[in-house]
Amino acid sequence: MTTAMVAAGRRSVVDHENGPILFRAFPGGYEPAHSLTSAQRALLGAFVDTDETTGSIGGNWLWFRAAGLPENREGIAALLRTYP
Known part of the structure; x- marks a missing residue:
């Protein structure tokens, strides 16, 4: 469901919900030594x-x-390519 909210792309969702959704998906922050879960990959x-x-x-x-992730589209896309 949270991925669907992000994919819907409405501005109010971007402003008020996507950040907290992201933070919940990475509660301790992104740890490069650990692979992304399938849910984290789908969300990103x-x-x-x-x-x-x-x-x-x-x-x-x-x-x-705050989640320890890249702060731009290119960085997130590169991160996703790192974990096939």
Whole structure:
């Protein structure tokens, strides 16, 4: 369900819900030594897929930083390519 909310790409969701969803998906922060779970991959993929139309990554860069993740679409896409 949370991935669907991100994929919906509505501005109110971006502003008020995507950041907390992201933070809950990475409660202790992203740890490069551990593989992403399938749920984390799906969530980050939804952010990448909708970012051009919603600005969801750039609009939530503080949440991405707090979770220890890249703060831009290219960085998230590269991270997803790292874990096939």
